[in-house]
Amino acid sequence: MKDYLHAERVSLTAFRPEDADILAAFEQDSEYLRLYDAEVARPRTAEAVRAAYESLTAPGNFVFTVRGLDGDVMGIVCLDGILPFQGVGGLSIALGRRYWGQGFGREALRLVLRFSFNELNLRRLTITVFDYNTRAIRLYEHLGFVREGAFRSFLVRDGKAHDMLLYGLLRSEWHDS
Ligand SMILES: CC(C)(COP(=O)(O)OP(=O)(O)OC[C@H]1O[C@@H](n2cnc3c(N)ncnc32)[C@H](O)[C@@H]1OP(=O)(O)O)[C@@H](O)C(=O)NCCC(=O)NCCS
Numbered sequence: 001m002k003d004y005l006h007a008e009r010v011s012l013t014a015f016r017p018e019d020a021d022i023l024a025a026f027e028q029d030s031e032y033l034r035l036y037d038a039e040v041a042r043p044r045t046a047e048a049v050r051a052a053y054e055s056l057t058a059p060g061n062f063v064f065t066v067r068g069l070d071g072d073v074m075g076i077v078c079l080d081g082i083l084p085f086q087g088v089g090g091l092s093i094a095l096g097r098r099y100w101g102q103g104f105g106r107e108a109l110r111l112v113l114r115f116s117f118n119e120l121n122l123r124r125l126t127i128t129v130f131d132y133n134t135r136a137i138r139l140y141e142h143l144g145f146v147r148e149g150a151f152r153s154f155l156v157r158d159g160k161a162h163d164m165l166l167y168g169l170l171r172s173e174w175h176d177s
Contacts, residue, residue, distance in 0.1 A: 002176065004114035007107040010074065012064035012115070015057065019065045020050035022073040026096040035133050036094045038155045038164065056080060062115075066095065066108045074099045077112050079120070087123035089116065105139055110177065113143065117171045124170050130155065131163045145169045 005012050024046040026032055033041035044052070053076065056063040062079040075095030082089035091112060095105055116122045127145060129136045141147075145167040154164035 002114060002118070004111050004119060007111055009069060010104055010107045010111070011067045011069075012077065012108065012111050013067050015053050015063045015065045015076070017050050017054070019073050019076075020046045020053065022096070023053070023076055024049045026075070026094070029097055032094065032097055034157060035130070035136070036092075038130070053078075060084070062120075064112070066093075066104070068099075068104075074104055075108070077108055079112070079116060079125075081126075082120070082122070087121065088126065089120070089122050089124075090126045090128075091116070092127070101135065105136075106142070109139065109143055113169070113174060114176060117174055118176075122171065124168060127167045127169075128164050129167065131165055132157075137165070140167050143169070144173055144175060146173070 024044060027043035027049070030041055033043070053063050056078055060082050062082075064077050065073055066075045066077060068074050075093065077091070077093045079089050079091055093105060093109060093112070095108075113125070116125055127140055128151075129140065131150075146169065147165060148168045149166045150163040151166065152163050153161040155162050
């Protein structure tokens with residue numbers, strides 16, 4: 001059986017309350033906030049971050065802290081909106097800036113896909129991404145996600161309207177690598 005918790009350089013671990021301190025520090029970065037979320041891009045307190053991710057540990061949602069080999073908190077991945085009888089769910093990921101562009105996101109998502117399809121037995125995963133987040137789009141397409149549509153003019157930032165793109169991956173299309 002293939003490991004879905006450990007890759008070469010990253011592990012998926014339980015979200016621990018103290019992880020929120022580091023995740024909140026990542027939010028002192030407006031680019032990170034604007035890549036991750038359509039909410040007003042402002043940093044939250046560690047308490048607010050902790051409460052948000054702890055609420056996602058309820059049945060039907062799954063949250064993992066992404067850790068490096070040394071145990072450092074690199075980011076967070078969430079599976080939410082799961083409809084167990086339909087076998088569908090949504091996925092989101094965010095790593096702190098110092099970890100971008102080095103293949104860590106790819107490693108973490110490969111694990112999450114394995115967990116989603118081989119442990120949760122989901123049939124389909126959905127992910128949304130803003131049209132300006134080219135790094136995330138390249139990564140999702142590399143992993144096999146298919147662009148299925150767009151929420152046109154979903155958000156306005158710096159005076160420009162942007163689409164939120166809808167991507168989906170079916171288990172039958174997924175190549176475990
Ligand atoms: C989006 C995100 C998760 C992607 O993760 P990432 O680790 O930065 O992405 P990766 O490194 O896996 O892939 C990006 C690039 O790194 C390159 N790369 C892959 N393995 C590598 C390695 N071992 N060493 C160096 N570079 C590598 C890839 O080729 C890719 O470059 P390319 O797009 O030019 O081909 C991350 O950038 C992030 O959290 N951003 C902020 C929040 C966000 O945007 N969340 C997603 C919202 S939809």
